[in-house]
Amino acid sequence: MPKRFETKTVHIRHQHLAEDVSKATPIYQTSVFAFPGLEEVEQYYAGERDYLYTRNGNPNQTELADAVATLEQAEKGVSAASGMGAIMAGLLAVLKPGDHILASHEIYGGTYALLHKELSRFHIELECIDLTRLSTLTEHVRPNTRMLFLETITNPLLTVVDMPFWIKEAKNHGLIVMIDNTFATPYLVRPIAFGADLVVHSATKYIGGHSDVTAGVLVGRGDLIDRAREIVVNYGASLSPFEAWLTARGLKTLALRMERQCDNAKQVAAFLCTHPAVKATYYPDEKSASFFHHRKQGAMVSFCLADESKIYHFYRSLNWIKLAPSLAGVETSVSHPVTTSHRAFTEEQRQATGITMGLVRLSVGIEAVEDIIQELNQALSQ
Ligand SMILES: Cc1ncc(COP(=O)(O)O)c(C=O)c1O
Incomplete structure (x- = not known):
């Protein structure tokens, strides 16, 4: 072998x-x-x-x-x-x-x-x-x-x-x-x-x-x-x-997919960090991920909108990134933890953990990263 x-x-x-x-x-x-x-x-x-x-x-x-x-x-x-x-x-x-x-x-x-x-x-x-x-x-x-x-x-x-x-x-x-x-x-x-x-x-x-x-x-x-x-x-x-x-x-394509998805995610995370409509970006940092292979940090990125009241509008404004409560497909998708996986959380728990209404979980796919960033940018800027 x-x-x-x-x-x-x-x-x-x-x-x-x-x-x-x-x-x-x-x-x-x-x-x-x-x-x-x-x-x-x-x-x-x-x-x-x-x-x-x-x-x-x-x-x-x-x-x-x-x-x-x-x-x-x-x-x-x-x-x-x-x-x-x-x-x-x-x-x-x-x-x-x-x-x-x-x-x-x-x-x-x-x-x-x-x-x-x-x-x-x-x-x-x-x-x-x-x-x-x-x-x-x-x-x-x-x-x-x-x-x-x-x-x-x-x-x-x-x-x-x-x-x-x-x-x-x-x-x-x-x-x-x-x-x-x-x-x-x-x-x-x-x-x-x-x-x-x-x-x-x-x-x-x-x-x-x-x-x-x-x-x-x-x-x-x-x-x-x-x-x-x-x-x-x-x-x-x-x-x-x-x-x-x-x-x-x-x-069979795990290595290829992961390589591309992780590289895309890193660039998307860097973009989100600087966007004025984003209050916080969550992405494993190089230090905590130091035991990962290939010097990569994963293909998931979460972020919190600066104005949480815009959350419904944000999801509606996405053109081709689908809202789907799962992750890891070849297509980029987003989910909303508060209304799906963490629905049972009280407001107190939300505030204590940071899993609040404005939090978006993004599963970054294999598309051209420029297109992913453009799509997020247009939805964040509306
Ligand atoms: C980290 C993690 N473990 C386990 C599961 C459960 O997997 P499944 O939905 O295939 O039963 C999930 C599902 O989202 C998950 O995210």
Whole structure:
């Protein structure tokens, strides 16, 4: 296998089930696999054949999971029907009733809801901590603390905490570390190299890259992934073959897309910083992103309008940048955290966190950067 990231993303290795092979991976759009006889069924249960029933496993799922595992330098991977399905599998592979989990206070709303509303029913206790202010975990680790969970780049304020430090600190306390690497992708950061045990992706975002699929992938330590795969199967969170195929197809251009999107984002952030209609711009700075590969800082930029009363007008004034509450597609898009992902926030929470009415989250695409800047400029200047 070639060594360089850019080559590995393109040469995804798929497992051929037949002698006669097509260059592109076939879509195994089947719910079940046929066997010549009972001996072959026995071979499946003896671990000598791979596929029986698509909820348990399918070549397209394997292709995607193995490709992300390779790029993340992980032992193994498993795909799931969504990023949330992959997060659930990772959490349940580690946590049991009575356990305590530490999570960064800036985590995706869906992950918070899963921990706060669902896993709390299994007596798994969540404690949110501010990793930008703390210097140690000592005061938060209890005898029943099992895991530290954090995101490489947070949403929507795009904070980058010192991940290498926090992984080391968590390991010193004997914790399992799970990182949501959705916003950074393995093009920028490979948390396993810093000692993380599990890395999760909403593959709906940059891994797929075309806003046409919902998928998740969890990669990491072999024993944990084996358990996570059982959870995906038992909870019915398996990814469909076609979605897996589309995601793996999108993944092939990850390095090219990220290179262009990150370069565009840097220029867009510089433009927004100087615009009089913009009060604040949020973009990871070079220092906090110093452990990122390629000396890049991500492809997401958030900014706050100086006059928050113009927020509705701003979105209406955009001609071709779409308002869509997701991110990471090849097309530039914008979302509005206060009315979507952070809808549940009280006014007090909005003011305390800076996630206010005037905040715009911009997912920068692969278009000509001059056009992106021109489009934003005309909407900001109206
Ligand atoms: C950082 C992050 N993690 C996880 C998820 C959940 O992924 P999905 O929507 O694919 O379930 C999202 C979705 O926006 C996200 O932004």
